[in-house]
Amino acid sequence: MPELPEVETVLRGLRARVLGRRLTEVVVHNALVIHGDAERFAEGVAHRRVEALRRKGKALAIELGAPDGDAAAGRVIGAGSRGTPGACFLLVRLGMTGQLVVVPRAASLEPHTHVRIALEGGAEELRYTDARRFGRLRCCSPAELDGIFSRMGPDAPEISEAEFSRALRGRRGAIKGWLLNQQRLSGLGNIYADEALFAARIHPLAQPGRLRAPEARRLHRAVQKILKRAIELQGTSFRDYVDIEGRPGNFAPRLRVYQRSGAPCRRCGKTIRRLIIAGRGSHFCPGCQPRPRSTAQPTRKKTPR
Numbered sequence: 380m381p382e383l384p385e386v387e388t389v390l391r392g393l394r395a396r397v398l399g400r401r402l403t404e405v406v407v408h409n410a411l412v413i414h415g416d417a418e419r420f421a422e423g424v425a426h427r428r429v430e431a432l433r434r435k436g437k438a439l440a441i442e443l444g445a446p447d448g449d450a451a452a453g454r455v456i457g458a459g460s461r462g463t464p465g466a467c468f469l470l471v472r473l474g475m476t477g478q479l480v481v482v483p484r485a486a487s488l489e490p491h492t493h494v495r496i497a498l499e500g501g502a503e504e505l506r507y508t509d510a511r512r513f514g515r516l517r518c519c520s521p522a523e524l525d526g527i528f529s530r531m532g533p534d535a536p537e538i539s540e541a542e543f544s545r546a547l548r549g550r551r552g553a554i555k556g557w558l559l560n561q562q563r564l565s566g567l568g569n570i571y572a573d574e575a576l577f578a579a580r581i582h583p584l585a586q587p588g589r590l591r592a593p594e595a596r597r598l599h600r601a602v603q604k605i606l607k608r609a610i611e612l613q614g615t616s617f618r619d620y621v622d623i624e625g626r627p628g629n630f631a632p633r634l635r636v637y638q639r640s641g642a643p644c645r646r647c648g649k650t651i652r653r654l655i656i657a658g659r660g661s662h663f664c665p666g667c668q669p670r671p672r673s674t675a676q677p678t679r680k681k682t683p684r
């Protein structure tokens with residue numbers, strides 16, 4: 380699943396390839412990946428220039444300028460009736476397997492291509508593909524985007540150590556679940572949460588509110604360091620993630636615990652184990668991440684979500 384480093388990589392790719400260009404024709408092949416009405420989405424996004432790119436956690440927002448005068452008079456029927464002729468945002472959540480790629484318009488259609496957005500000039504287009512269709516594209520107003528972003532916790536690379544420690548205070552449950560909760564901290568998913576806990580030598584069932592100050596500090600540092608490194612290496616590819624050019628990320632060889640259960644720990648040699656916490660497989664080293672005396676309980680079975 381794309382996490383913050385993968386989304387940041389996509390954002391940087393878009394900045395290089397799409398920023399400043401106009402989006403022209405929008406074709407929705409599968410309305411399931413559109414939040415709200417697909418026709419309104421297509422009308423809302425078409426004939427606008429990409430003015431900026433923003434990200435919070437795993438959410439990517441493409442800022443689009445006001446629709447062109449000629450287009451407003453022609454193709455974008457209804458834009459005026461919505462009352463906000465100004466800027467809008469194309470909000471993208473990649474879900475489990477969403478991909479945004481820029482390809483020549485003539486390129487053959489990959490399976491699961493749900494949305495195609497032509498770029499000014501006519502030779503290239505932006506395509507959204509998503510095998511499992513948990514991702515969503517949404518056209519929203521600046522106020523709607525502010526609302527969505529404000530409900531998310533601080534962006535993981537931005538949060539200060541003091542803010543991080545404060546947010547842990549009094550929290551029960553498992554630290555692994557806390558790290559995954561996007562309302563507390565946004566950007567981490569299963570891969571980097573497991574890796575950060577290993578780097579900080581903290582057991583995934585440790586309780587957030589019971590972490591000692593040095594542990595909280597180590598975890599904050601580990602989160603920042605791992606995200607930074609993963610961004611430098613264009614993220615981690617397991618099954619589906621690719622960047623805007625269709626290339627996989629390079630972080631996978633750096634993984635110490637994620638998807639390594641049964642293999643020896645590269646630090647101490649003990650066997651990496653796996654537990655289900657908050658419905659997700661959690662990988663950890665029992666040697667490097669000793670279980671504290673008081674912990675949260677592991678989930679007995681995988682809970683449906």
Ligand SMILES: [Zn+2]
Nearest residue numbers: 644647664667
């Ligand atoms: Zn170890």
